[in-house]
Amino acid sequence: xxxxxxxxxxxxxxxxxxxxxxxxxxxxxxxxxxxxxxxxxxxxxxxxxxxxxxxxxxxxxxxxxxxxxxxxxxxxxxxxxxxxxxxxxxxxxxxxxxxxxxxxxxxxxxxxx
Amino acid sequence: xxxxxxxxxxxxxxxxxxxxxxxxxxxxxxxxxxxxxxxxxxxxxxxxxxxxxxxxxxxxxxxxxxxxxxxxxxxxxxxxxxxxxxxxxxxxxxxxxxxxxxxxxxxxxxxx
Numbered sequence: 001x002x003x004x005x006x007x008x009x010x011x012x013x014x015x016x017x018x019x020x021x022x023x024x025x026x027x028x029x030x031x032x033x034x035x036x037x038x039x040x041x042x043x044x045x046x047x048x049x050x051x052x053x054x055x056x057x058x059x060x061x062x063x064x065x066x067x068x069x070x071x072x073x074x075x076x077x078x079x080x081x082x083x084x085x086x087x088x089x090x091x092x093x094x095x096x097x098x099x100x101x102x103x104x105x106x107x108x109x110x111x112x113x
Numbered sequence: 114x115x116x117x118x119x120x121x122x123x124x125x126x127x128x129x130x131x132x133x134x135x136x137x138x139x140x141x142x143x144x145x146x147x148x149x150x151x152x153x154x155x156x157x158x159x160x161x162x163x164x165x166x167x168x169x170x171x172x173x174x175x176x177x178x179x180x181x182x183x184x185x186x187x188x189x190x191x192x193x194x195x196x197x198x199x200x201x202x203x204x205x206x207x208x209x210x211x212x213x214x215x216x217x218x219x220x221x222x223x224x225x
Contacts, residue, residue: 042119042202042215043157056210091156098206099145099164102213104156 002026004105006092012111018080021108025073025094032069033102034077035091043091048098049075079110087112115140117205119216126193127224134219136203137185145206146179146186147213152199160201161188193223 005024013019025032030051035043046065048056051072060067064083069075079086089109093102116139126132138146147162163170163177163186170177174193179186190197203216 040218042204042218044215045212048210048212056212059212098213101147101159101162104158106156 004092004094004103006090006105006108008108009106010109010111012113013082014113015084016081018078019082019110020079021077021090021092021110023075023077023092023105025075025092026103029094029096029103030072031095031097031100032075033093033095034067034075035093035104037089037091037107039088043104046077046090082110082112084112086110115143115205115207115211115214117203117214117216119203119219121219122217123220123222125222125224128193128195130193132188132190132193132197132221132223134188134201134203134221135185136187136205136216137183138205138214139184140205140207140211141181141184142211143184143205143207145213146177147204147206148177148188149202149204149215150199151202151218157202190221193221195223195225197221198223 032049034046037043047060049069067077089107091107092105095102119136144165149157150160151157174191176189200218202218206213
C-alpha cells in the first residue's frame, strides 16, 4: 500500500511569488493534516481536514495561506505571496481519525530567496 | 492552548545503555500522547503512543510512562543501538478540535 505522497519534494522560489504543494493521503484516511516544520523544531499544525471540511485552521496565516480538499481525498496548500520566513519543510499527514496514528509524507522543502 | 515542553534537547548515550526523554504538558484535558521518531532527512514515524487511561506501555525495547497528576510523560529506550540515533518528538492531544501539539524534539545519538 502506498504511503502519503507529496509533491514537489523541493521548491525554490523568489519572495512574493506564489507556490503550491500537493498531497495524496493513504486510501481510506478521512483525516488530513498540513504541518510546517522548521529546522530543529517539531511539526506545527497549519490545518486539519475531516473529509473535505477544514475543522481546525486556527494556525493557518489566512492572509497568505490557503488550502483545499475539494473531494475529500487530495489536498493542496498554497502560499501567495511567499515571504522569506516561509522557508521550511511542509509536511502532509493522514490518519483514520484524530486519535489514530498519523502517517506523514516525505515533505516539501521550500526555500524562499 | 496546549504547551508541550521536552527535555533534553540533545542526548548522547553509549550503545547498550538506556535513554530517557521527558515531556510535560499544560492542558489537563489532554488524553493521547504519541511519540514520533524522525531520522535525518526523513519523515516522522510513530514509535509508540499512550492514552490517558493507562500509566505505562511497552513495546520491546521501548516504553512510555504517563503521570496524569503531574502532567508529564516519558520515553524509555533500553539496550540502545546505533540505529536508534534520530530526533524524537513527544506530542499531546486534547479533546474536541484541539490540535496535536509537538515538543521541540530530542536529538539522540547512540555512540558505538
